[in-house]
Amino acid sequence: MALMSGLRIAIREKRFDGEAVLGEIEITAAPGEFIALVGPSGAGKSTLLSLVAGLDAHYDGAITWDSAPLSRPGQSPEHMGMMFQEPRLMPWLTALDNVRLVEAERAARESGFESRAAALLDEVGLEAAHQVWPNQLSGGMQRRVALARAFVNEPRLLLMDEPFVSLDMPTGNRLRRSLLALCERQRPLVLFVTHDLREALAMADRVLFMGDAPARVLLDHPVDTPRGRDLESVDVAAAQQSLLARHPQLLSGILGADANQDENNEEQA
Incomplete structure (x- = not known):
């Protein structure tokens, strides 16, 4: 078929x-x-x-x-969402802002857009790390930020x-x-x-x-x-x-x- x-x-x-x-x-x-x-x-x-x-x-x-x-x-x-071997987080942005960064273009395009970044960080177990800098996160926590970022725009691919x-x-x-x-x-x-x-x-x-x-x-x-x-x-x-x-x-x-x-x-x- x-x-x-x-x-x-x-x-x-x-x-x-x-x-x-x-x-x-x-x-x-x-x-x-x-x-x-x-x-x-x-x-x-x-x-x-x-x-x-x-x-x-x-x-x-x-x-x-x-x-x-x-x-x-x-x-x-x-x-489309992407996740690499390295988290590729911006060191001058908090965990939350690293995820929000990917939302910026979609927010500008869609009226009434509501940020999903915080909810996704909570979902991957980073409830207490929204305002933490990448260099203060363990390698596994950085990957969790990257995972949340990959899903924030609700990718079809x-x-x-x-x-x-x-x-x-x-x-x-x-x-x-x-x-x-x-x-x-x-x-x-x-x-x-x-x-x-x-x-x-x-x-x-x-x-x-x-x-x-x-x-x-x-x-x-x-x-x-x-x-x-x-x-x-x-x-x-x-x-x-x-x-x-x-x-x-x-x-x-x-x-x-x-x-x-x-x-x-x-x-x-």
Whole structure:
């Protein structure tokens, strides 16, 4: 069945300095889906996010939402949120003002606009930190500010580039729970880059594995368990073990000659 609404990525090629870094990539995703992108360093995951974000328009292909171009040249899409590996907070602004900063353009555009920044900071557990400066916040608290900022404009599309990397397990799990709670309420389409297969299997509806040179999607793997499982749970460990038993070199960006057929046979069984 054709995708009636949502995101379609159709890349024929992306080059840097004359070298092809992305090959043919075809991805369709519906509003509300949570899609994880997994693969080794250099597999093109962050490059692909940059194209979707409208930060790089120099590629051969098209990226559309509901059959219309997702972004105009030189402009990021409207109603898009982003979260990076680093929080990227303005050090001269309080936590609340860092979140409000993203609201400014929308407030100018919409009459009767009501700020959501304070409520979102409360929702991610920063009720007492509205007026705190970024350098007074722990790394995990800074990520929570960044998470609130990513949702303040009620994005229909949320791009996340390893947002919880290097965090300890309890802090990372708290942020993952906050993210999934916000996703459940706002229902954005999420593209989530991670190197951690357990994280992908615990959170996503589908996991897209990238590899080869130039990079492409090697495997589109549906996750048949509910979102939000603990990364250290038996179910996540079993899902990871099963997947890597079928495709031992998958995390190195290598699928294997018969892997697609094996995956198709299992889905039909």
